[in-house]
Amino acid sequence: MAINLSKGQKVDLTKTNPGLSTVLVGLGWDTNKYDGGGDFDLDVSVFCANGAGKVDNPKNFVYFNNPQNENASVAHTGDNRTGVGDGDDEQIRVELTNVPAGIEKIAFAITIYEADQRKQNFGQVANSYVRILNEATGAELIRFDLGEDFSVETGVVVGELYRHGGEWKFNAIGNGYRNGLEGLTRDYGLQ
Template sequence: MAINLSKGQKVDLTKSNPGLTNVVVGLGWDTNKYDGGQDFDLDSSVFLLNADGKAASEADFIFYNNTIGAAGSVEHTGDNKTGEGDGDDEQVKVTLSTIPSTIERVTFAITIHDAENRGQNFGQVSNSYVRIVNGDSNEELIRYDLGEDFSIETAIVVGELYRHGAEWKFNAIGSGYQGGLGSLVKDFGLDS
């Protein structure tokens, strides 16, 4: 049975699931009624961070146009441009055992594509979540529902996998940003 987390909670992943190496990080969302006349396209992205909390290069920014990173251990499975339907809207496959030792944190974000020009924000999004699934058994291990705490934000860091000694843990972050993807890229040490 999956562990449901609240904002700020941390849980060990590999210690309580011995032998776990392959996980799928599923991200999902729905859009509320919107009269702006433009499509609503949310995107998931991943930042591979070193001990200083920074991405070492643009290769450590994984998204729909750069789908593989961390020497092949992190793979974004593709862009969902509508968010329609049930289940995960986008997924990232992670092989924990082969992530290079220079990467301390694998941070997951959801952003709204072209939010400023389209007049869109996370106040128009509902049912956002991140979940960690055992990639071998398809069992949901961890789930974090982001709730309705966001209004004017255009980007959210939803959570991160991070090293703790020889183990991997998950942190439910739920931190909103204005300035969309550009603000995240800058915060994580990459200039857009």
Template sequence: MARGDSVSLTAVAPGLSAVTVELGWDVPSLTGTDFDLDACAIAVNQRGKVYSDQHFVFFNNIQTSDHSITHTGDRPGDEAIHVNLAALPADIDKVVFAVAIYDADSRGQTFGQVHNAYIRIVNQTGGAEIARYDLSEGSVTATAMILGELYRNGADWKFRAVGQGYVSGLASVAQEFGVNV
């Protein structure tokens, strides 16, 4: 997929009810400073704002209160987030997936130094990859990136490749969607 492309997940995988969203990357090993990237998911209502602060899922809040979105934990090089599409409240319009570099400003790190970043959508039934977006190049100044989003289209679920960078880290992504940080 290319930036801005969309694919109907339910057309590719009829009966789809749950997915695993895998986000991955390679970081340089010769910088002298460790990179720590963190993935997150933000469930958004029809007004474009977070459904509730509990629906901002990241390393410090690994699960929504309704258990529809679960982060599997912080891992170097890749992280996974499970989304039970059938369990999401009906007024959640989309789920946005971002990756941020932890403590990027003090470490002088940006996505310009991150290579091979990707997001892929995997059907939890059977494990087949349904969609994948490879970020062709990282933003030289961005410290957080929205890689993609799952969104409703009537009764169907679609995935859109986003690739949008933010220079103020995870806080700027969270604030855009009205998360109290």
């Protein structure tokens, strides 16, 4: 049975699931219909960061145009450009046992593509979530529903996997960014 998290809550992943080697991180959302005229295109980005929270190799910034990190242990399974339908809109596959030692945090973010031009923000997005599945069994281990706390933000860091004492844990973050992907990449040390 999955553990449902609240914002700021941290939970063990590998310690409570011995033998867990590969997970799928599923992210989903619904867009509210409004009369702005533009289609929504939300994207998942992944920042494979060092202990200081910085991405020290551009190859470790995973998104639709760079679908895997430096050794393919973190891989984006494909860009969903409409978000239509039930279930996960985008997924990231993480081989926990193969993540390079220098990567201590794997942060997952959702951003709205061309948000400023289309006059869109997370106040128009509902039912956002992140969940972690055991790839081998398909069992949902962790789930974090973001809620409706956003208004003008165009990007959200939903959560992160991080190493602690030789084990992987998950942190439910849920922090919004007004300046979307640009602000996120800057904060994670990318230009």
